[in-house]
Amino acid sequence: MVSATYILDLFIGSFVLWSMYALLAIGMSIIYGILRLINFAHGAMLMVGAYFYIMFLSMGLDPITSLPLSMALGAVLGVTIDFFAYRPLRGGPELSMLITSLGVYIFLENLVRIIATPQPRVFPLPEFLKGVYRYGDFSVRVIEIFTIVLTLVLFAALVLFFTKTKVGIAMRATADDLEASVLMGIDANRIIMIAFALASMVAALTGFLWGGMYGQVDPTTGFMPGVKAFIAAVVGGIGSLTGSVLGGYILGYAEIYSVGLLPPEYSGLRDGISFLILIIILLIRPYGLFGREVERV
Amino acid sequence: MTLLDVKDLFVSYGPLVAVQGISFQVRKGQVVSLLGSNGAGKTTTLRAISGTISLVGGKVTGGSISFEGQEITKVPPHRRVRKGISLVPEGRKIFHRLTVYENLVVGGYTVKDFGDRLEFVYQLFPILKERRNQIAGSLSGGEQQMLAIARGLMSNPKLLLLDEPSLGLAPRVVDVLYDAISKINEEGTTVLVVEQHVKKALTHSHYIYVIQTGRIIASGEPEEVLSMDMVKAYLG
Numbered sequence: 287m288v289s290a291t292y293i294l295d296l297f298i299g300s301f302v303l304w305s306m307y308a309l310l311a312i313g314m315s316i317i318y319g320i321l322r323l324i325n326f327a328h329g330a331m332l333m334v335g336a337y338f339y340i341m342f343l344s345m346g347l348d349p350i351t352s353l354p355l356s357m358a359l360g361a362v363l364g365v366t367i368d369f370f371a372y373r374p375l376r377g378g379p380e381l382s383m384l385i386t387s388l389g390v391y392i393f394l395e396n397l398v399r400i401i402a403t404p405q406p407r408v409f410p411l412p413e414f415l416k417g418v419y420r421y422g423d424f425s426v427r428v429i430e431i432f433t434i435v436l437t438l439v440l441f442a443a444l445v446l447f448f449t450k451t452k453v454g455i456a457m458r459a460t461a462d463d464l465e466a467s468v469l470m471g472i473d474a475n476r477i478i479m480i481a482f483a484l485a486s487m488v489a490a491l492t493g494f495l496w497g498g499m500y501g502q503v504d505p506t507t508g509f510m511p512g513v514k515a516f517i518a519a520v521v522g523g524i525g526s527l528t529g530s531v532l533g534g535y536i537l538g539y540a541e542i543y544s545v546g547l548l549p550p551e552y553s554g555l556r557d558g559i560s561f562l563i564l565i566i567i568l569l570i571r572p573y574g575l576f577g578r579e580v581e582r583v
Numbered sequence: 584m585t586l587l588d589v590k591d592l593f594v595s596y597g598p599l600v601a602v603q604g605i606s607f608q609v610r611k612g613q614v615v616s617l618l619g620s621n622g623a624g625k626t627t628t629l630r631a632i633s634g635t636i637s638l639v640g641g642k643v644t645g646g647s648i649s650f651e652g653q654e655i656t657k658v659p660p661h662r663r664v665r666k667g668i669s670l671v672p673e674g675r676k677i678f679h680r681l682t683v684y685e686n687l688v689v690g691g692y693t694v695k696d697f698g699d700r701l702e703f704v705y706q707l708f709p710i711l712k713e714r715r716n717q718i719a720g721s722l723s724g725g726e727q728q729m730l731a732i733a734r735g736l737m738s739n740p741k742l743l744l745l746d747e748p749s750l751g752l753a754p755r756v757v758d759v760l761y762d763a764i765s766k767i768n769e770e771g772t773t774v775l776v777v778e779q780h781v782k783k784a785l786t787h788s789h790y791i792y793v794i795q796t797g798r799i800i801a802s803g804e805p806e807e808v809l810s811m812d813m814v815k816a817y818l819g
């Protein structure tokens with residue numbers, strides 16, 4: 287029989303996974319909305335962010351300083367990649383950017399492999415996130431609560447940014463119609479820079495959460511989360527923030543519950559289930575749950 | 584005084600030369616119309632002036648465009664807005680997923696006196712104030728065109744470029760739009776309008792240029808130009 291605490295465990299587990307997929311999916315969605323680029327390299331930004339954090343720690347900095355620094359460095363890296371890899375391709379076929387982003391993913395993974403060796407690294411959690419709360423049979427880790435709360439706060443902050451600030455509204459306008467936004471005096475390159483900075487910063491933060499949850503990172507860590515976030519974004523309707531969050535939720539939920547409730551011999555189907563959801567949703571709603579048909583001029 | 588001076592302009596899309604050496608001037612304070620039938624090169628000309636031609640795969644290959652005596656052909660499009668040029672594009676291109684108010688916020692991206700500008704365009708088109716929280720994509724065609732013009736005015740332009748503002752709209756709505764255009768002009772904004780709607784151009788502009796397959800074929804005061812047999816035959 288499945289006990290109530292077990293279900294609660296699964297609930298927390300799916301909530302945490304949702305948070306991390308949603309954070310990555312939001313970043314992918316922001317970039318897709320403006321550039322129509324499915325940024326496969328986004329998963330690598332998670333992995334690189336985790337390594338940045340380890341790097342700052344090993345330089346003797348404390349966790350409270352290392353986390354924002356790793357996010358800032360992630361943002362700088364994102365903007366740099368855009369400048370050298372994607373900007374020269376603007377105005378060209380969308381496919382060339384897509385393929386370039388695959389190349390960027392491979393480049394980043396291997397660069398980290400060379401610099402930091404292919405061996406997994408222990409990811410040291412700061413003291414204040416190490417604890418576990420227990421209530422009878424039920425237990426929850428502080429990092430889990432931290433991840434959930436931080437995601438909710440961040441999501442609220444992003445909603446405010448995109449609806450209440452001039453730059454945020456301008457970013458949505460650019461995603462809606464780039465040519466028209468240029469006619470309003472908006473420097474599209476600057477908006478794209480901000481999009482990469484924002485998305486990469488959030489990805490680096492996700493890397494910290496991911497490392498903290500699983501206790502270690504290696505150069506391939508970003509791959510599956512990147513794929514899952516892509517699925518989450520597509521399921522939700524790529525380009526829509528609400529959609530990304532909802533897509534992340536559906537995916538995290540389905541993954542944890544299917545693994546948790548199916549007999550153990552089926553747990554290998556975990557990743558397959560994500561793809562199954564993707565296929566079913568796309569058959570029913572080709573533009574995702576919250577997506578709209580994209581008109582191209 | 585000449586506000587906009589286009590000299591011997593050539594614009595190409597790859598091998599296609601869409602504008603073939605046209606020259607015209609827009610004097611400060613006037614409403615000038617550029618008339619021509621489908622494919623004549625009107626939109627291409629406006630895109631060259633606004634600088635967005637590069638975004639649609641086109642290129643200025645010859646000639647010059649001067650605004651307030653300054654050559655602007657090399658100035659990136661978003662900076663031309665700060666110089667005082669605003670284009671209300673063909674097909675309106677409002678931000679469909681944003682509210683009316685948010686569209687105007689983006690229109691005022693470059694200005695400091697956002698509140699005053701908002702007041703001004705709400706006075707010009709009171710319906711937009713009523714609809715300010717509505718998603719722009721759900722407005723009627725006429726309202727969308729009003730929004731497009733209002734949005735273009737938010738940057739407080741010296742020169743307003745309008746690309747076929749009357750296209751696909753009921754005569755009554757076209758009247759409202761042209762009344763607004765006259766009002767904008769009376770308040771000191773110079774207007775260059777591209778049209779196929781000959782009647783409106785006749786009554787609302789100070790000067791007319793007629794363009795055919797990338798070349799100017801006639802120019803002058805409205806009555807004078809529109810009484811030419813050649814122009815009558817071309818525009819119908």
Ligand SMILES: Nc1ncnc2c1ncn2[C@@H]1O[C@H](COP(=O)(O)OP(=O)(O)OP(=O)(O)O)[C@@H](O)[C@H]1O
Nearest residue numbers: 596601619620621622623624625626627628639640
């Ligand atoms: N983005 C583009 N790529 C290639 N050719 C184009 C492009 N835009 C316009 N053209 C071509 O350039 C020529 C002039 O087009 P333009 O849009 O300037 O005409 P127009 O006078 O605005 O016509 P309409 O009244 O139909 O809007 C046409 O032959 C058109 O097919």
Ligand SMILES: [Mg+2]
Nearest residue numbers: 625626627673
């Ligand atoms: Mg046109």
